Amino acid sequence: MAPKEITITGFTVRDLRWPTSLDNIGTDPMNLAGENSFGYLQYQTDAGLVGTGWSFANGQGNDVLCTAIRSLAPRFVGRTLSSLTANMGQTQRKISSGQIRFMSPERGVLQLATNAVLNAVWDLWAKAEAKPLWRLVADFTPEEVVRAIDFRYLSDVLTPEQALEMLRAQEGTKAERIRLALENKAVPAYNTSAGWLGHSDEKVRELLKSAMSQGFRHFKLKAGLGLEADRKRLGFVREVVGDEGILMVDVNQLWDVDEAIEYMKHLADLKLWFIEEPTSPDDILGHAKIRAALKPYGIGVATGEHINNRVMFKQLLQAEALDAVQLDACRLASVNEILSVLLMSAKFGVPVVPHSGGAGMVELCSHVSTIDFVVVSGKKSILEYTDHLHEAFEAPAAITPDGFHVTPTAPGYSCDVKEAEFGKFECPSGTFWQSEIGQKMLNDPWRGVPGEQTS
Numbered sequence: 001m002a003p004k005e006i007t008i009t010g011f012t013v014r015d016l017r018w019p020t021s022l023d024n025i026g027t028d029p030m031n032l033a034g035e036n037s038f039g040y041l042q043y044q045t046d047a048g049l050v051g052t053g054w055s056f057a058n059g060q061g062n063d064v065l066c067t068a069i070r071s072l073a074p075r076f077v078g079r080t081l082s083s084l085t086a087n088m089g090q091t092q093r094k095i096s097s098g099q100i101r102f103m104s105p106e107r108g109v110l111q112l113a114t115n116a117v118l119n120a121v122w123d124l125w126a127k128a129e130a131k132p133l134w135r136l137v138a139d140f141t142p143e144e145v146v147r148a149i150d151f152r153y154l155s156d157v158l159t160p161e162q163a164l165e166m167l168r169a170q171e172g173t174k175a176e177r178i179r180l181a182l183e184n185k186a187v188p189a190y191n192t193s194a195g196w197l198g199h200s201d202e203k204v205r206e207l208l209k210s211a212m213s214q215g216f217r218h219f220k221l222k223a224g225l226g227l228e229a230d231r232k233r234l235g236f237v238r239e240v241v242g243d244e245g246i247l248m249v250d251v252n253q254l255w256d257v258d259e260a261i262e263y264m265k266h267l268a269d270l271k272l273w274f275i276e277e278p279t280s281p282d283d284i285l286g287h288a289k290i291r292a293a294l295k296p297y298g299i300g301v302a303t304g305e306h307i308n309n310r311v312m313f314k315q316l317l318q319a320e321a322l323d324a325v326q327l328d329a330c331r332l333a334s335v336n337e338i339l340s341v342l343l344m345s346a347k348f349g350v351p352v353v354p355h356s357g358g359a360g361m362v363e364l365c366s367h368v369s370t371i372d373f374v375v376v377s378g379k380k381s382i383l384e385y386t387d388h389l390h391e392a393f394e395a396p397a398a399i400t401p402d403g404f405h406v407t408p409t410a411p412g413y414s415c416d417v418k419e420a421e422f423g424k425f426e427c428p429s430g431t432f433w434q435s436e437i438g439q440k441m442l443n444d445p446w447r448g449v450p451g452e453q454t455s
């Protein structure tokens with residue numbers, strides 16, 4: 001008997017904001033108040049299943065994100081799931097076309113909204129197949145993977161035929177990698193929880209020691225406080241983690257290009273794997289210049305968490321600007337566009353180290369990194385593990401005692417947030433946002449701006 005057709009009957013968009021800034025989570029040199037937020041979309045269906053998809057935002061930005069999701073979500077209401085999934089590449093192309101494309105084609109907040117809408121479809125698809133998302137994709141034929149991608153703008157670097165060839169080359173050994181994934185041996189973790197600005201030295205030492213005892217060897221820290229302060233802090237971290245520890249630093253777009261080069265030369269003796277987001281995420285040639293200049297010092301360059309589409313990743317790879325592709329599972333147009341970036345990265349031989357430093361990111365990226373390993377690159381990379389807010393999720397991410405991500409097992413894309421979280425943190429109705437401190441934060445138009453924030 002053919003499976004019952006599933007039809008999307010309606011949707012809800014909810015504004016969910018956690019006041020993570022109160023714990024100094026998410027602070028960086030450009031933003032003093034990180035408030036992990038979701039524009040949270042749920043598609044209801046006539047089969048009782050709910051497709052959940054969200055994009056990530058920061059506090060005030062969530063107003064704009066939720067509005068953008070509301071503008072795209074109605075497009076799929078009344079559609080059957082199979083009409084959307086039969087050709088996901090076409091579905092991606094259609095959702096990013098039309099009048100709304102004028103606002104900013106495949107970038108900006110509309111790209112985030114596109115991601116939320118497509119994530120909800122992928123989540124629904126995986127739930128309908130009773131598989132975790134990574135397994136849905138792992139069970140695709142190479143042709144089915146290729147059909148999920150919109151190759152427009154990519155064919156000078158990657159054609160569907162080349163992608164097919166790459167995927168077919170991995171087919172023979174895929175079963176073995178699926179076995180490793182099922183044994184939680186697919187995705188090694190690295191740690192950033194120790195690295196947020198705002199923690200005291202003592203707190204950092206304590207967090208590092210605890211992370212090392214959990215098997216972590218890679219550590220990423222925020223930098224950019226000034227050479228003296230950075231050298232002191234990073235020197236102290238190097239001392240705690242020893243020579244075998246792999247250190248990375250992140251400055252969240254702080255510098256001009258030449259400034260980045262000059263600054264980082266002075267940290268060369270600390271043996272850093274890479275500098276992350278040294279300058280504007282839009283400056284492709286700038287990243288290439290920084291990478292070339294720092295190469296003799298043994299420091300690489302990484303970026304990606306603000307890269308909005310496959311075209312920018314294509315150019316970063318063409319320009320040889322990257323040592324690690326830090327795609328973000330919510331910046332790109334969902335699994336569709338992620339697959340294209342995984343394929344291009346594999347083609348250029350650059351490891352994918354997804355950005356997953358916010359609530360829910362590890363939940364999504366544990367699928368993405370597993371897909372990279374099992375289906376696309378065939379190579380193990382690493383994935384950030386931050387340890388906040390997992391308890392908010394129905395299918396929380398976790399790590400093993402030997403420092404691997406636990407491979408997701410629940411059907412879907414691990415997007416579902418527990419209903420109790422909305423009672424507290426839905427904005428503005430949740431109890432936290434109705435409290436005195438919550439109201440003060442909401443009413444401060446300068447939240448996060450150094451020197452201007454009043455709450």
Ligand SMILES: [Mg+2]
Nearest residue numbers: 250276277305
């Ligand atoms: Mg970063």
